[in-house]
Amino acid sequence: MCDKEKEAMSILSSSSSKLHLLLFPFMSKGHIIPFLQLAHLLLRRGMHVTLLTTPANHPFIAQSLSGADVSILDLDFPENIPGIPPGIESTDKLPSMSLFIPFVNGTKLMQPFFEEAIQTIIPKVDCIISDMFFGWTLESASKFGIPRLSFYCMSFYTMALVEDVMENGLLSLHESGDEPFTVTSFPWIRARRNEFDHPFNKLDPTGPDLDFILECKTATDNSYGMLVNSFCELEEPFVEYWNRKSQSKTWCIGPLCLAEPSKIDAGTSQKPKWRRWLDEKLTKGSPVLYVAFGSQISIPAKQLQEIAVGLEESRVSFLWVVRNAEEEPIHGFEDRVKKQGIIVREWVDQKEILEHEIVQGFLSHCGWNSVLEAICAAVPILAWPMMAEQRFNAKMLVEEIKIGLRVVCTDDGTSNGFVTNENLKSSVIKLMEGEKGKALKKVAKGVAEAAKRAAAEGGSSWHALSRLISEIQSQKEIKCSYLA
Incomplete structure (x- = not known):
């Protein structure tokens, strides 16, 4: 860490104890990996980090974070999820991705274990960074008065296009899913309904998949904010669109892969x-x-x-x-x-x-x-x-x-x-x-x-994370003053 970064961390960590952030990734490699990268980044910025997982996912996480000062805590994975074979604790082990909705909805059964962890973890948790798929963690965070951030490991481009076509009813313009249409807020983009994944590839999206997506969005809208693994310079018009439309604060803190130590020079x-x-x-x-x-x-x-x-x-x-x-x-x-x-x-x-x-x-x-x-x-x-x-x-x-x-x-x-x-x-x-x-x-x-400039000291993602840390630190100090 350079002198300027040390000075910034000294200012942001002016209270008697550093911030304690609780990370809770969804049980899928594509979600776990950016959370591991986020853990490295938060450590570099002077945070205390605890990561929640399940017993079957623990070895991969522990190996990936070997040598990092991160606490890893296991929560029991539910054994009675309908349709999910015993011992399956991650989506890459599912017999079929058709079981995704039962699997992700089954994680709601972990809520009592999650709340028990929140109450017993020392030092006290100052902020929960929850996977976007765990909308149910908002209820627990609110119960204990802890700010919740929803973590999104996807592009603003995708989120913006889905938001725009749904808002403007573009999916129902043509009977054929192969007929192109112009995206209202981005007139230079032509899209087809068949470019969308289920359920948005339907004329009238309905069903459990849509219900789940809307549930996650509602939880994000009512959370303290959302973190996105991207950088503003990569997809600027879509970031700007999302910030205008979103009901929650958004911090663009990527690319998180740059926070992970390089292994290219291994012996x-x-x-x-x-x-x-x-x-x-x-x-x-x-x-x-x-x-x-x-x-x-x-x-x-x-x-x-x-x-x-x-x-x-x-x-x-x-x-x-x-x-x-x-x-x-x-x-x-x-x-x-x-x-x-x-x-x-x-x-x-x-x-x-x-x-x-x-x-x-x-x-x-x-x-x-x-x-x-x-x-x-x-x-x-x-x-x-x-x-x-x-x-x-x-x-x-x-x-x-x-x-x-x-x-x-x-x-x-x-x-x-x-x-x-x-x-x-x-x-x-x-x-x-x-x-x-x-x-x-x-x-x-x-x-x-451009990606490296964004993630480096003084870059757009670096400043975004600094602002977030400062806000959470201020909230902690206000709470401590109130309790005193």
Whole structure:
């Protein structure tokens, strides 16, 4: 920590004890990871941090926070959630994502354990930073007079577009989900209903999914405010729109991946096989395409085969992370491509891979964490969105930020768009070897520099967090004065 930052922290921590923040991420890798990054950031800013999780998620969190001065507290996960098999405590372990709503609603049964933790944790909790999916934590926070912040690990672009199309009834303009329409508040954007995920891909969205979304929004609107893992310079018009429309204060504090210590300089003896492979490719000057589709996506065998053939025939070097051992490409594939590519089946440090000098492209599902990590590493993205808000992340990368290409596919407007090996091959070559790819790389470097400026001392995200800390500190001091 530099002298100026130390001075700022001294001012913000003028009371006898530093602030104690309680972090509670949803049980999904895509939500847990930014919370871990947030924990690192809060520690650097002089906070005391406690993170709540469940027994099955504890090992991953403890390993990720190894050496960090963070208290980790386990809450029992409910055993009687209808439809959820015993022992399942995270969404990546669910037999099907159709069980998401029963799973997330089942977490409400944790409320008594959550409230017990609030009362017993020492020192007293000054602020609760709760996952956006845990709207029920607002009731508990209010009960104990503790400010609650709702944490959103998604883009303002997505939130703004959904808000605008719902407010202006744009989803019901056309019978066909493939018919484009102009987004009212952003007239340069053309969208289709089939670009939205369920339930917004329906003419008249209804049902438990919408009920859950509205429940989360209501909790956020009635909370102290919301934190968003993004930075203003990345999506300025959408941040401004959201600040005009939102009923709660919003702090833009990302990209949080920059708060996590880099592991790129780890010693040779600690390097995993895939890191040594990347080093060899660097020595040979052979640019690598990183291929990964996140922890939630299960890719059908027929599509896996097309990916394998497309990568092989592109002749581009690649590092492909598969979700689990069951996802095997095609017989004999690994032997044939052993000089060209490597398949990795264990959990990897994606940030470390993207930061490696030889990685020059990323074939991605466009989960928000992956997008931010690629942005910060200045790696262009070959976008292949598959679920949730990923289509809008991809749309923003290609149309707004201009650091990505869309995979050419027979997309039918749903998450089932099939990609042939020929289309994948041509998309990979275009990104890794074409003039378009070189242009994207140049833009990506500028965006990466903007991200680092935002997160650094004096940047927009740094100032946003400072303002938040100051507000919570003032509230604590006022409460202490009142009690005295």
